[in-house]
Amino acid sequence: MSDARATDRPPQDAPPERKSALRVRPTAPIVPPGNVSGNALMLVIAIMAFLACLTLGAVSMVRATAQSWQSEISREITIQIKPDEKLDMEKALADARDLALAFEGTTDGTIVDKTATARLLEPWLGEGLVLDDLPVPRLVIITIDEQNPPDFAAMRKALTETIPQAYLDDHRTWVDRLVAMAHTTALIGTGVLVLVFSAMVLTVIFATRGTLSGNRHIVEVLHFVGAEAGFVASEFQKHFLKISLKGAGAGGLLAATCFAVAGVWQSRSLATPESDQATAMFGSFSIGFSGYLGIAAVMIIVALLTTLTARFTVMRTIYEIDLIRSDPARIDGNQA
Amino acid sequence: MIHFENVGLRYGMGPEILRDLTFDIPRKSFQFLTGPSGAGKTTLLRLLFLSLQPTRGLIRMFDRNISSIPRDEFPMLRRRIGIVFQDFQLLDHLTTYENVALPLRVRGKDETSYRADVLELLGWVGLGERINVLPPVLSGGEKQRAAIARALIDRPEILLADEPTGNVDPPMARRLLSLFLELNRLGTAVVIATHDLSLMDQVEARRMILSQGRLDIYE
Numbered sequence: 001m002s003d004a005r006a007t008d009r010p011p012q013d014a015p016p017e018r019k020s021a022l023r024v025r026p027t028a029p030i031v032p033p034g035n036v037s038g039n040a041l042m043l044v045i046a047i048m049a050f051l052a053c054l055t056l057g058a059v060s061m062v063r064a065t066a067q068s069w070q071s072e073i074s075r076e077i078t079i080q081i082k083p084d085e086k087l088d089m090e091k092a093l094a095d096a097r098d099l100a101l102a103f104e105g106t107t108d109g110t111i112v113d114k115t116a117t118a119r120l121l122e123p124w125l126g127e128g129l130v131l132d133d134l135p136v137p138r139l140v141i142i143t144i145d146e147q148n149p150p151d152f153a154a155m156r157k158a159l160t161e162t163i164p165q166a167y168l169d170d171h172r173t174w175v176d177r178l179v180a181m182a183h184t185t186a187l188i189g190t191g192v193l194v195l196v197f198s199a200m201v202l203t204v205i206f207a208t209r210g211t212l213s214g215n216r217h218i219v220e221v222l223h224f225v226g227a228e229a230g231f232v233a234s235e236f237q238k239h240f241l242k243i244s245l246k247g248a249g250a251g252g253l254l255a256a257t258c259f260a261v262a263g264v265w266q267s268r269s270l271a272t273p274e275s276d277q278a279t280a281m282f283g284s285f286s287i288g289f290s291g292y293l294g295i296a297a298v299m300i301i302v303a304l305l306t307t308l309t310a311r312f313t314v315m316r317t318i319y320e321i322d323l324i325r326s327d328p329a330r331i332d333g334n335q336a
Numbered sequence: 337m338i339h340f341e342n343v344g345l346r347y348g349m350g351p352e353i354l355r356d357l358t359f360d361i362p363r364k365s366f367q368f369l370t371g372p373s374g375a376g377k378t379t380l381l382r383l384l385f386l387s388l389q390p391t392r393g394l395i396r397m398f399d400r401n402i403s404s405i406p407r408d409e410f411p412m413l414r415r416r417i418g419i420v421f422q423d424f425q426l427l428d429h430l431t432t433y434e435n436v437a438l439p440l441r442v443r444g445k446d447e448t449s450y451r452a453d454v455l456e457l458l459g460w461v462g463l464g465e466r467i468n469v470l471p472p473v474l475s476g477g478e479k480q481r482a483a484i485a486r487a488l489i490d491r492p493e494i495l496l497a498d499e500p501t502g503n504v505d506p507p508m509a510r511r512l513l514s515l516f517l518e519l520n521r522l523g524t525a526v527v528i529a530t531h532d533l534s535l536m537d538q539v540e541a542r543r544m545i546l547s548q549g550r551l552d553i554y555e
């Protein structure tokens with residue numbers, strides 16, 4: 001055809017020297033790089049990624065805090081010795097401590113002295129308490145190795161045989177309750193995480209589909225000029241991957257920054273009332289390496305999700321165009 | 337090249353838009369498709385372009401029965417057909433040059449391999465000075481010519497044009513007609529759907545006249 005055009009060039013064509021001055025701009029992408037709906041999608045992705053990362057970090061913090069409660073209370077056991085007229089209390093306390101420490105799996109033993117015992121009872125019995133006047137039990141706190149705990153039954157038996165007034169409390173009741181509470185807290189956190197993730201997945205899918213519906217004419221034109229479905233899908237995939245990486249990156253980095261700033265604040269304000277209160281309520285703000293890894297994973301999941309949704313939606317659009325082809329009843333009859 | 341046999345088409349449970357169409361479009365042929373508004377010209381072009389399937393009858397295209405062709409083979413068949421849509425179907429974010437080059441781009445060709453051809457064709461249809469202009473800035477006639485250039489750029493075996501001169505002045509219409517004739521002389525079959533009697537009078541060509549869903553052919 002080019003030879004025909006060369007021999008039959010119409011007279012009103014511009015002169016060759018003028019034409020050569022016109023330069024073709026760098027080829028634009030087939031899918032327009034930026035429009036209002038694309039920016040809105042990026043914002044939606046950023047917000048959802050931020051919320052998901054925040055929830056992920058918060059849940060990992062709650063789990064760590066619950067774990068630490070459990071571990072702190074199960075790290076110690078208490079020997080309680082009731083007063084008796086025939087009993088030399090100070091000797092009994094020392095004997096009980098030595099006996100407990102003789103067992104494998106114990107690491108340290110502390111006798112709660114009279115002053116400390118009085119302080120413990122101060123909220124109920126007031127200041128200036130003279131313990132000698134009251135039959136108050138005394139305590140020995142034994143620290144144990146959590147990984148290799150001692151044989152509590154044997155220790156209890158040995159103590160009862162040696163000091164009948166002694167009672168061993170391995171905190172099992174409290175530990176069981178705390179374990180149950182920690183599990184419940186972690187379960188609630190996981191439930192919240194699942195809900196936030198589901199909301200994120202659905203929001204990202206619907207927002208991507210909404211943005212794509214505004215580009216349906218591009219899919220149609222590409223289809224009709226002979227583009228294969230895979231080519232059309234890959235063009236849209238590239239476009240949506242860029243949008244989602246920007247959005248998820250912004251949201252994830254913002255969440256990571258929030259945790260980092262909170263962690264720095266907590267470490268700088270150690271031993272202040274504000275920090276102590278925050279630590280008591282939320283535990284440590286540090287989410288650790290695995291937390292940041294989780295945030296990176298959320299970003300990757302969001303990007304993949306958006307890209308795959310774009311691909312499936314484009315493929316479905318092409319499928320629908322072909323459905324109309326095979327079933328003309330799907331369009332109205334005003335085409336003639 | 338294309339054979340229709342007792343082809344009928346209806347939308348849903350409505351009346352048949354096209355009835356018992358039996359005709360051939362031979363290779364290298366040139367024909368006008370005409371008829372009153374609502375006669376089914378666009379629908380027939382859509383059947384020819386594989387964007388609709390008949391409700392009855394047989395269509396053979398490029399020696400294949402289209403009802404037995406798998407979906408994923410349609411893009412390859414469409415590449416052998418050039419179409420000029422009545423509403424142009426240009427992409428507003430691409431320049432005239434990029435719109436015309438689009439069929440070559442989706443075929444995976446390198447831009448340097450087709451740039452000269454695209455620029456030459458754009459010059460031929462009178463858009464040599466408008467290569468970097470976006471469609472919203474083009475006039476109706478310019479959009480028409482860009483759409484025609486896009487349909488021609490890959491030398492299709494058959495060109496289907498829906499009212500290709502509907503938005504241009506008579507001199508440009510003659511010029512576009514000469515382009516179609518030149519293309520036909522080089523071996524492309526051409527089907528032009530038009531209402532323009534003066535355009536048809538300029539060429540001794542086969543006329544396919546659609547009326548009330550039926551087709552009469554005047555050789």
